[in-house]
Amino acid sequence: MTGGDPQIRALMRTISAAESNVGRPYHVLYGGEYIEDLSRHPDRCVRITVGPNKGNCSTAAGRYQMLSTTWEEKSELYHPKAEGFWLWDAYHFEPEYQDRVIYEWLSDRRAWGEDIAALLRQGQLDKVLRLLSGTWTSLGYGIETNEMTQNLPEIYQKMLAEELEALTAEE
Numbered sequence: 001m002t003g004g005d006p007q008i009r010a011l012m013r014t015i016s017a018a019e020s021n022v023g024r025p026y027h028v029l030y031g032g033e034y035i036e037d038l039s040r041h042p043d044r045c046v047r048i049t050v051g052p053n054k055g056n057c058s059t060a061a062g063r064y065q066m067l068s069t070t071w072e073e074k075s076e077l078y079h080p081k082a083e084g085f086w087l088w089d090a091y092h093f094e095p096e097y098q099d100r101v102i103y104e105w106l107s108d109r110r111a112w113g114e115d116i117a118a119l120l121r122q123g124q125l126d127k128v129l130r131l132l133s134g135t136w137t138s139l140g141y142g143i144e145t146n147e148m149t150q151n152l153p154e155i156y157q158k159m160l161a162e163e164l165e166a167l168t169a170e171e
Contacts, residue, residue: 001096001099001100001103004103004107005107005117006160006163006164006166006167007116007117007120007121007160007163008103008106008107008116008117008120009103009159009163010120010156010159010160010162010163011106011116011120011128011156011159012064012099012102012103012106013155013159013163014152014155014156014159015064015102015132015136015139016063016064017148017151017152017155017159018136018138018139018146018148018149018152019060019063019064019065019136019138020062020063020064020065021148025062025063026038026062026063026094026095026098027062028061028062028063029042029044029046029060029061030046030048030058030059030060030061030065031046031049031058033046035061038092038093038094038095039090039092039093039094040090040091040092040093041059041061041062041066041068041071041072041091041093042059042061042068042093043059043061043068044059044061045057045058045059046058046059046060051144052144053144061093062093062098063095063098063099063102064098064102064136065136066098066102070135071091071093071101072091074101074102074105075091075097075101076091077104077105077108077111078100078101078104078105078108079091079092079097079100079101080097080100112131112132114127114128114131116128116131120160125152125153125156126153129141129152139152140152
């Protein structure tokens with residue numbers, strides 16, 4: 001993704017580091033299997049084998065490990081284009097659309113009840129991660145963590161420095 005607020009872009013990269021830290025993040029399903037067809041969210045049920053949700057099903061997919069229901073809900077609000085016929089809209093799941101939907105969602109003050117970019121500019125990353133942890137449980141305050149969780153503040157700072165450097169280079 002190009003353009004946009006560097007704080008939000010750094011946050012997106014941080015979420016990705018926590019949720020899908022693999023070589024092909026846009027193509028990964030919960031559990032590590034890869035898919036090729038990104039014409040729509042795969043909506044594939046993968047059994048959870050460990051943790052508090054063991055035995056349940058997860059449809060999480062893509063760079064931000066979006067559940068199929070969340071993808072459909074947020075795509076209706078933030079996806080730049082739908083294909084389909086009336087009530088049967090299909091929202092492409094290609095990388096540019098995964099990024100665009102997440103960027104717009106994180107930028108929407110009404111969706112979160114907070115201005116996430118402003119909080120990040122004020123150095124309140126901890127508050128932001130706590131706010132988002134209900135959606136992305138690996139961010140440190142949800143029901144699950146992983147090996148990346150404890151490193152997220154450092155990852156965010158590194159990503160932000162890269163985003164700011166890229167922004168300066170563009171000007």
